[in-house]
Amino acid sequence: MNTKLLQDLKDYDAAGKDIKTQYTEISELCMKYITPERREGRRAYYLSIEYLMGRMFHNNLLELGVLEEAEKILSEKGVKISDFEEVEDAALGNGGLGRLAACFLDSAAGCAYPLDGYGIRYKYGLFKQKFENGEQAESADDWLTWGDPWSVRRENEKRVVHFADMDVTAVPYDMPIVGKSVNTLRLFYAEGSEQAQKICEYLYPADDTEEGKLLRIRQEYFLSAAAIGELAERYVRKYGRSFNRFSEYHSLQLNDTHAVMSVAEFIRLLTKDYGVSFARALDIAKHTFNYTNHTILPEALECWDYALMEKILPEIAAVFKKIQSYAVREWKRKNCTKEEIAAMSVLQGRRLSMANAAVYVGEKVNGVAAIHSELVKRNLFPVAYKYYPDKFQNVTNGITQRRWLMLCNRELSALLDKKLTPAWREDMARLETLDTTDTAEFIAVKAEKKKQLAEYILRHDGVKLLDGAIVYAQVKRLHEYKRQLMTAFAILRIYYDLKEGKLKDFHPSVFLFGAKAASGYFRAKGIIKYLNEIARLVNGDEQTNKLLQVVFVQNYNVSYAEKIVAGTDVSLQVSTAGFEASGTGNMKFMLNGAVTCGTMDGANIEIIEHAGKENNYIFGASVEEIERLKDTYDPNEILSQNADVKRVCDTLTDGTFSDGGKGYFKELHDSLTVGAHWHKPDHYFIFRDLPEYVDALIKVNRDYGDKAAFAQKQLENTAHAAFFSSDRSIAEYAEKIWNIVKK
Numbered sequence: 001m002n003t004k005l006l007q008d009l010k011d012y013d014a015a016g017k018d019i020k021t022q023y024t025e026i027s028e029l030c031m032k033y034i035t036p037e038r039r040e041g042r043r044a045y046y047l048s049i050e051y052l053m054g055r056m057f058h059n060n061l062l063e064l065g066v067l068e069e070a071e072k073i074l075s076e077k078g079v080k081i082s083d084f085e086e087v088e089d090a091a092l093g094n095g096g097l098g099r100l101a102a103c104f105l106d107s108a109a110g111c112a113y114p115l116d117g118y119g120i121r122y123k124y125g126l127f128k129q130k131f132e133n134g135e136q137a138e139s140a141d142d143w144l145t146w147g148d149p150w151s152v153r154r155e156n157e158k159r160v161v162h163f164a165d166m167d168v169t170a171v172p173y174d175m176p177i178v179g180k181s182v183n184t185l186r187l188f189y190a191e192g193s194e195q196a197q198k199i200c201e202y203l204y205p206a207d208d209t210e211e212g213k214l215l216r217i218r219q220e221y222f223l224s225a226a227a228i229g230e231l232a233e234r235y236v237r238k239y240g241r242s243f244n245r246f247s248e249y250h251s252l253q254l255n256d257t258h259a260v261m262s263v264a265e266f267i268r269l270l271t272k273d274y275g276v277s278f279a280r281a282l283d284i285a286k287h288t289f290n291y292t293n294h295t296i297l298p299e300a301l302e303c304w305d306y307a308l309m310e311k312i313l314p315e316i317a318a319v320f321k322k323i324q325s326y327a328v329r330e331w332k333r334k335n336c337t338k339e340e341i342a343a344m345s346v347l348q349g350r351r352l353s354m355a356n357a358a359v360y361v362g363e364k365v366n367g368v369a370a371i372h373s374e375l376v377k378r379n380l381f382p383v384a385y386k387y388y389p390d391k392f393q394n395v396t397n398g399i400t401q402r403r404w405l406m407l408c409n410r411e412l413s414a415l416l417d418k419k420l421t422p423a424w425r426e427d428m429a430r431l432e433t434l435d436t437t438d439t440a441e442f443i444a445v446k447a448e449k450k451k452q453l454a455e456y457i458l459r460h461d462g463v464k465l466l467d468g469a470i471v472y473a474q475v476k477r478l479h480e481y482k483r484q485l486m487t488a489f490a491i492l493r494i495y496y497d498l499k500e501g502k503l504k505d506f507h508p509s510v511f512l513f514g515a516k517a518a519s520g521y522f523r524a525k526g527i528i529k530y531l532n533e534i535a536r537l538v539n540g541d542e543q544t545n546k547l548l549q550v551v552f553v554q555n556y557n558v559s560y561a562e563k564i565v566a567g568t569d570v571s572l573q574v575s576t577a578g579f580e581a582s583g584t585g586n587m588k589f590m591l592n593g594a595v596t597c598g599t600m601d602g603a604n605i606e607i608i609e610h611a612g613k614e615n616n617y618i619f620g621a622s623v624e625e626i627e628r629l630k631d632t633y634d635p636n637e638i639l640s641q642n643a644d645v646k647r648v649c650d651t652l653t654d655g656t657f658s659d660g661g662k663g664y665f666k667e668l669h670d671s672l673t674v675g676a677h678w679h680k681p682d683h684y685f686i687f688r689d690l691p692e693y694v695d696a697l698i699k700v701n702r703d704y705g706d707k708a709a710f711a712q713k714q715l716e717n718t719a720h721a722a723f724f725s726s727d728r729s730i731a732e733y734a735e736k737i738w739n740i741v742k743k
């Protein structure tokens with residue numbers, strides 16, 4: 001307990017100040033007691049173009065060990081810290097990858113591992129979302145309107161990043177990451193000419209369009225050059241200009257391929273400024289960098305046009321070319337075939353494969369769940385795996401229990417304290433000892449969290465949730481492979497069955513959605529519109545609307561997620577097997593006592609291993625079945641044989657719903673029945689899994705009738721969630737990849 005800080009809070013004069021001033025001043029008070037450590041020795045660095053931090057205030061007070069006391073002290077002064085929930089999230093990320101980075105930083109500090117983060121301080125984070133007539137409307141996320149009291153600008157540590165056509169100043173902003181140690185997330189902000197400032201203006205929103213590729217290259221290099229420049233300079237100050245010991249002191253983790261240019265920048269800097277030979281610089285790089293892959297979707301694997309890169313970064317392009325020629329020499333020595341060399345090449349025709357560069361240079365390459373890591377070896381980089389089997393690792397993702405249980409579900413945490421003593425907070429393995437047959441209080445906690453969630457939704461979206469309903473939730477980025485469209489079809493099927501009296505004894509159910517669609521992703525936007533039209537139909541039907549409700553919340557973000565994961569009964573994780581690398585929302589729901597209704601994909605597989613198949617609702621084709629189906633699958637055959645499937649699919653085009661003439665629904669229908677020039681019809685196998693999905697949802701509904709038995713399943717999930725703590729993930733990275741030790 002930090003008694004000095006508590007005294008400062010007692011002395012704080014809140015009178016007559018508006019809430020923003022109070023927020024700023026109280027945060028600043030706390031910052032006085034936070035001192036980033038600068039331990040000597042080996043450190044790891046996380047290089048990520050996204051960090052989805054969410055709100056820092058409550059989290060930092062929790063980490064400082066003063067949350068409850070501070071809450072009391074301040075409320076006596078009339079300051080309700082729950083009012084600070086109006087503060088904008090720091091949403092400098094798109095989804096899972098950015099949130100994972102935030103959880104990892106939290107866990108590293110929480111466990112006192114020496115890990116710092118490097119990233120970009122975007123002026124505007126992920127766009128804000130509203131629905132207008134059921135369609136997504138986007139506006140700029142001006143997250144800095146509340147100020148940024150949790151960061152410190154380091155004026156005297158700025159540095160210049162050179163592009164062929166301009167110089168940009170990178171100014172560091174340090175955000176302390178508080179735990180058993182205080183680590184640092186350093187975000188660089190671009191200053192200089194108008195064009196220079198553009199680099200940090202927006203988080204790259206359209207990760208699926210051609211647009212803005214040049215800006216993206218600039219962002220990636222900006223982050224890479226600022227981080228590498230700084231690390232190299234600090235090293236030289238301490239150890240001199242020989243880089244022989246660099247990799248002894250540094251392990252750099254590339255969070256996907258977005259910072260792979262830091263490999264080229266590192267080699268460029270060492271060869272050009274410090275007289276290190278290319279071969280030696282490459283060798284040091286090979287002992288310094290590691291790469292995490294986060295998706296096997298080919299369209300998401302970054303390839304940059306060589307000419308484009310050469311235009312603004314000629315030296316970097318040249319380094320990549322030289323890496324290629326060194327690699328080819330190495331591969332020839334290993335007697336690789338021409339085809340094998342082509343497959344592993346960094347330079348692919350006129351394009352640079354960032355993933356191949358990362359795999360070649362990376363000392364370790366890891367996937368983010370067991371199945372994903374297997375697919376990374378088997379399907380994505382089979383040749384590299386053949387020649388460098390020891391590179392390939394798995395580290396299953398995790399989530400921080402501090403934000404995703406202690407902070408977002410203080411009621412369940414208190415119940416666990418009572419049942420297990422607070423020791424579980426330090427030792428998650430103790431959750432295993434939970435008596436899951438003792439369900440009465442858990443049921444009461446879940447009801448309370450549902451009530452709080454309902455209040456929140458009413459306030460933010462003006463929708464009143466059905467009382468006493470089962471809450472099913474699917475919250476995540478909108479993407480075809482995640483199959484929100486399949487859930488839409490399943491709901492329609494249930495709706496028609498209810499309406500026609502075919503489905504009896506149905507417990508009232510709410511289907512909750514939250515998702516943002518990338519701004520250029522037409523189909524994703526169509527799915528949002530479709531779900532909103534379904535909501536309108538279902539919620540407006542007097543015949544069924546006491547039994548079934550569909551709610552798509554607006555502007556789903558980290559803070560919304562904190563409410564939803566705590567108040568949900570059933571976590572929907574229904575991606576096509578083989579496509580969701582891991583998923584981390586699935587873990588948040590599990591920890592908060594929700595059952596999973598999902599496919600054998602990503603980390604769902606490990607969730608089932610830990611929590612038991614009998615405590616979850618698994619359906620659908622396995623990875624192996626999907627692989628077998630690929631060549632022969634015919635969705636139109638299913639449509640011709642299954643009238644129920646056909647009926648719901650037809651609502652896209654038969655006039656049941658209108659997309660206001662935008663063509664969304666016809667295009668979705670075509671994607672399922674005709675395909676497109678880049679894919680076969682229904683390439684995410686919705687019709688294959690839909691009937692089983694409906695059955696699983698109805699089985700959940702039936703089982704819920706036995707409250708105690710269902711609550712026991714939910715508690716079994718909480719009880720076996722320790723493995724999914726990011727403390728465990730970080731410990732694995734520390735041991736298998738970074739070779740760093742706790743304080």
Ligand code: 26V
Nearest residue numbers: 096097207208294295300368580581582583584
């Ligand atoms: C990017 C793109 C861009 C082109 C269109 C398709 C597409 C699909 C996905 C992505 C995201 C790639 C990186 C990413 O966010 N991966 C997520 O990383 C999480 C943390 O490891 C993991 O839990 C999610 O399963 C994975 O999708």
